[in-house]
Amino acid sequence: MLITLDLFSEVPIYQQIRDRVVEAVADGVLREGSQLPSTRQLGVDLGINFHTVNKAYDLLRTEGVILVNRKSGAIVRRDASSGPPEPEYADEWQSRLRTLLAEAVVQGLPPSEVTARSNALLGSFTSAS
Amino acid sequence: MLITLDLFSEVPIYQQIRDRVVEAVADGVLREGSQLPSTRQLGVDLGINFHTVNKAYDLLRTEGVILVNRKSGAIVRRDASSGPPEPEYADEWQSRLRTLLAEAVVQGLPPSEVTARSNALLGSFTSAS
């Protein structure tokens, strides 16, 4: 798990951390039970305040991706194999996908290429498990 | 073109307007040359300040989706048929797709269903043209 930040991005730092962790779990680099660095440690590593890391972890906990104890620290809770999501989640997620796909199509990306890229990404997930 | 806002959403209003317009173009509801309402008119219709609409239009113009003249107002410039995007755009877009797909997989949405939903959405675009 190596996280690289883009401090010039418009995407908030805590969101970038959250995104990288989610991707790492999808990739299988992080699995159920995997230990994440402490907020203070990761803050030092990334050169940012530990409160910002805390916010990212808080977001991940809210999403059910990780579990945070005073005892065990932050560990991965959710996996691709953890069971199906709430139906309401799928709907909300799909509306975000719809916006993203619409953008690509409007920008002229051929639907066939959209499908190809999507399949390539999906294939790269959890194939390392 | 009917735009509905969610004033309680965490997504900024101007972003919601931008998203709905992009989706409308992808759907074929708005085509190349289609006229968009004036910023003041849409502001009244949506019950918001016209500067917020202006910001959304500005974003759409920056993205190359619409064209804004003092003379003709805002009209759709870009279509699914307007030609291929910059290669750099495709890469940046793919990284956003990657994050979104990773999230779905982590939340337990089966990859097969992800593909199905993606194909359904793509199929709904521009099929009305």
Place this chain on the structure above:
DNA sequence: CCAGCTGTTATAGCAATACTATAACAGCTA
């Protein structure tokens, strides 16, 4: 037991963002 780590909470400050509001100017059009 003590030192050092951890998570958690509180408080504060600063810069930037989102939205609203009012105003004014310029150009097109009926």
Place this chain on the structure above:
DNA sequence: TAGCTGTTATAGTATTGCTATAACAGCTGG
């Protein structure tokens, strides 16, 4: 001329993102 349009400026408010400092509680290794 009147009324629409886009454009620009300025300003105020609330919220967000990030940083900073501090303090407390619980776990753990010496």
